[in-house]
Amino acid sequence: MRSLPVGTPVAGEVIGRQPFGVFLSVDGHPDAVGLARVDRMPRRLELPTVGQLVTGEVIWHAEHNHQVGIVLREWAEHEDPLPRFVERVGQVVTGRVTKIASIGFFVRCG
Numbered sequence: 001m002r003s004l005p006v007g008t009p010v011a012g013e014v015i016g017r018q019p020f021g022v023f024l025s026v027d028g029h030p031d032a033v034g035l036a037r038v039d040r041m042p043r044r045l046e047l048p049t050v051g052q053l054v055t056g057e058v059i060w061h062a063e064h065n066h067q068v069g070i071v072l073r074e075w076a077e078h079e080d081p082l083p084r085f086v087e088r089v090g091q092v093v094t095g096r097v098t099k100i101a102s103i104g105f106f107v108r109c110g
Contacts, residue, residue: 003029004026004029004032004058004061004068005058006058006059006060006061007057007058008057008058009055009056009057010024010026010027010034010055010056010057010058010068010070011026011027011053011054011055011056012024012025012026012027012034012053012054013025013027013051013052013053013054014048014049014050014051014052014053014054015033015050016050017047017048017049017050019038020037020038021035021036021037021038021047022035022036022047022048022054023035023036024036024054024056024070026068031066032066032067032068033065033066033067033068034056034058034067034068034069034070035062035067035068035069035070036054036056036069036070036071036072037069045074048072054072054073054074055072055073056070056071056072056073057070057071057073058070059071093107093109094109095107095108095109096108
């Protein structure tokens with residue numbers, strides 16, 4: 001893990017898929033297992049398939065199981081839209097209702 005500090009760009013092959021993300025064989029580090037965890041699935045993207053080559057950046061370490069956490073580059077390029085709306089909590093907005101669900105209404109805001 002000393003050779004893969006946080007912020008290190010990495011490349012590797014997907015060696016496994018799980019509901020929580022994908023495991024990577026990190027190029028140049030045969031004993032390292034990278035975990036690209038899924039905290040939020042970007043719109044219009046799917047998990048990479050086994051055998052797919054991906055690139056990313058190391059964002060954390062777990063020394064007890066020799067894993068490095070990796071954010072996949074193509075996922076990092078997709079902006080999370082939620083922070084833009086944090087300051088709007090409590091404001092009255094207009095929009096079109098697009099769906100009614102048991103948890104409430106989905107509204108498309110301009």
